[in-house]
Amino acid sequence: MQLGDQPFLTSPIQLNNFFFPLMYSAGARSFVNSWGAYPIVSDRGGYVDSFLYANQDAVICFAAGNDGVAEGEYSISSPGTSKSAITVGSHDNSASSIDVSSFQSRGFVTDGRIKPEVIAPGGTVYSARSDGNSTPEFLDHCDDPISKDGTSMATPMVGGMALLLREYFEEGFYPTGRRNQVSDGFEPMGALVKGLLVNSGQYMAGVQANAFSRWQSQGWGRIEMDETIYFDESKEGYGWSRSSQELWTWGDFGSSGCTACPTLSNVL
Secondary structure (H helix, E strand, O other): OEEOOOOOEEOOOOOOOOHHHHHHHOOOOEEEEOOOEOOOOOOOHHHHHHHHHHOOOOEEEEEOOOOHHHHOOOOOOEOOOOOOOEEEEEEOOOOOOOOEOOOOOOOOOOOOOOOOOEEEEOOOEEEEOOOOOOOHHHHHHHHOEEEEOOHHHHHHHHHHHHHHHHHHHHOOOOOOOOOOHHHHOOOOOHHHHHHHHHHOOEOOOOOOOOOOOHHHHOOOOEOOHHHOOOOOOHHHOOOOOOOOOOOOOOOOOOHHHOOOOOOOOOOO
C-alpha cells in the first residue's frame, strides 16, 4: 500500500498482482480486510476472484461497509462485491442479541448475488486506542481501550474462524471429531472453508433482521461454528446433531479476466 498526498492509505487496483500474493508467499491463507469503498468508482472484486481462482487454498474476508443508513440497499463496498470472497456484515455485540446493526451496508450486489454472506459481532467492540501521535510522551495513550462500531470490527471474527476451520482439517479432526493428523489431516480448499462458515449461519430475528430482505440484511446469518463442525466430546456429555443439508461453493475465474466467458454468478 502507498501513502500519497492524502491523509490515508490507498491500495493497489490489481489486488491479484501484488497485494495478496505478497502475503500468500509469506504463508498467509486467511486474509482479513476491514476496508472498502462506496460509492464504487473502480470495482476491484474481479481481481480478488482471480487471485482466489489461482490460489484455491486461500480464504479472503471483506467488510461489507457501513453505508446502510445513508445509502440503503445495494450499498456493499468494493472489493466486498467479490463473488468468491466472504463479505461480512455486523450484528450487535451480545451473546443474547438478535439485532442486525442498522449501519451495515445492505445487499444485493448489482447482478443480484447475495451479500453479505454472514454477520458477526460488530457493535461496541473494544480495541487498542491510538491517537495517531507516535512521539514518546503520547505512547501511553495506546494502553487505553476504545469502543468502535462497524463491519470492520466484525470481519476479523470471521477471518479467525476461517483459520480455526483450517486447523480443524489440518489436525485431522474430520471425520471422527478427534485429532488424527497422521491419517486424516489435509489442507482444505478455500471453498470448503467458505462453505462451512456460510453453513454455520443462524438467522437473526431482531431489529433490522429483514431490512429490505433477510438476504440483503444478513445473508445466511450469524456464524456459529458448533453448528457446522463435529467434535467427539461424548465423555463430557456433549452431543452434535443437525438436520442434513447441502451447500455448494466453488471458485471460478474473476469476470474481469475472462472476456470470452458468460457472466456467470455464484448465486448460493
